[in-house]
Amino acid sequence: MAILYKKYKKYYYMFIIPALLLYALALLVPMFLGTIPYSFENWNLMSGSRSFAGINNYIKLLSDKDFWHAFLFNISIGIWTIVGSNVLGFIIAYFLNKKIRARGVIRALFFIPNIISAVLVAFIWTFIFAQILPNLAEIMGWDWLGNISWFGSPGTASFTIILVSIWQQIGFLMIIYTAGLQTVPEELIEAGKMDGCTGFRLVRYIQLPLLMPTITINLFVSISGAFKAFDVPNAMTAGGPYGSTMTAAMDIYQEAFVRYNLGYGAAKSVVLFAAVAAVTLIQLHFTRKREVEL
């Protein structure tokens, strides 16, 4: 391993550098030269007034109940979305890993939501919730269904966002789980079966532990995705009703581009960044520890 690594070292770098350069240009440079310095400024885009604010933006943020409400909302939909999409993604991947007919087609069908733009996804689901379900309820005579106002209360509006987020993310996570399941050596499964480990126990004690690297990746993707949630909630509810489904990213957007307080918006995104970095690092620490080497 080590010898190979040395031999091919320069090729590794050659593969990494183009992507890293793009990444640095598009993200690191704006962040260190833009967002972080801006967060210490009082900068109103419209009036053009700009002055050094020290840590005032951060102090103001501590008592900004709208931002923290949005942040907590991220966490609450995040938990549901992360657990829901990972569990369902794994279950689908598990069953589609068995030899069933047309599984390639079925996998593709599950993956499609992932490649449709979030705005379109939201449009489709809004139509389902607001038009199709009430019509269905009327035809079937199900008053309980017809009387649910899907976007009329914070609870149901959150539910629609969670459901749609899960539906959208499931395909991607499923593909990664599928790839992971296929790396589990057949002989280990065989050996397990001979020793009488079958069904759920086979999944629990053999496949899942060997899937830990995949789980690490998927949790990482879905956790950071949950904190960044913007497009689906924005297109589904636009934060409504009554600002109850506003996510932190939407709040940052409003601060910077509706209220035009760029400095304060930048401070909010630095805080969001620090929070995501902290949570994902903790997650990496714990899931990495449970990874087993073959």
Added chain:
Amino acid sequence: MKKKRLLAAGLAAMMTLSLAACGSSGGDSDADSGSGSNGKVKLSMSVWNGNWAEDLQAFEDDFNSKNEDIELDVTMQTGDYSDWLGASTASNDLPDIYLLTPYAQVQSFASAGRIMDLSDEPFVDKVYPQALDAGKGADGTVYAYPANYEYLGVFYNKTLFEQAGIESVPTTPDEFVDACEKLQAAGIQPLGSTFKESWTLKHLFSALLTPFVQDDIPGFIDSLNSGKGTFDVDGIDQVFDFLDIVKEYNVNNMMDQDSTAGYNALANGEVAMLLTGEFSLATVAAADPVQEIGVFAMPVSSDPSQNKLSVDVGICYVINAETKHPEECKRVLEYMSNPDEEGGYMQLVSSDPGDAMPAMPFDGGAESPARTDYETYVDAGNTIPWVYQQYAAGFDVESGDIVQGYMSGAADRDTIISELNEAYQNYITE
């Protein structure tokens, strides 16, 4: 190895940060464009997106064919216009001519010295006097060409009203309730909704509030901007009473209805009334058969003389104060504000149903029963502006979100009023 992991995790998480980092990029840097190689003066113009791409192209072609020394380039910003505006302002990258929203935005750009004084331009004598206010700076000087008049009101189905035996349009809340009762008795759904989208509630709340502050709008706005004002004005109870009527006679699950659903319900004759603006008429005209939709002022006040049609300027054209070609820019505005220009801007952008009409007397443009009603109000001077356009910039969006709380039943009137008052404080810039 551990360091690498930290680095990798850190890098990936940084992606979340890119949101507010785009302040210094974007925007076409055409403001400093000079003369082209063909000897023509190049002018850049930016407008927001909408279903007017074809009209804009035709306008650009028409203008350039009539003005051989100028090459006008009209760009429709495809993304969010306010993002683009903020970014271009921050990087001092604004085009020669661009669009602003009336009142607050024009005033803020004027006081920052970004836009040109237009008080001697020909349009000043052509547009309706009230419309001119929309393009004035805080000092009362005209800085913008108010290019259109939009209107908000109760859009109603004349046929369904006849079927229900309603002889004249309601002018007070009591008459409005009567009309709703008659419609219900005739098996017709009285009202439709667009309330899933909070911007429609920003419109509605503004249209209901303005009648009660119409006598002194500058005073009302000044008091808000001084931080001492309140939305608890005389008549605010009638605003909420009217919202209660709107809730009572609305469709089931009205909070699930977005603007598309609302316009469709009106256009297909499923509802007799929708509280909306002239922009809904495009959907109405596309339906088959086309319903006969008129408009009347929202009857919010029990004093019918207070209820007027909400008519205000929707877009304002301004000239960059730093343009190198002020005279040519002014020629563009003169062309745009000329109602007799055959095949010109004004005729192009008002030709489709649902288009707003120019803010001046104009014979062309798409006809509709609603337009006829609207003109009756305008000719009688029976109109009020949209007060939300004069709020401190940005508050209008939040006002819709807050009023959505009342419509969804999440908050009572006192909470809504105090939240409006508190939220306004965040938008006051000293």
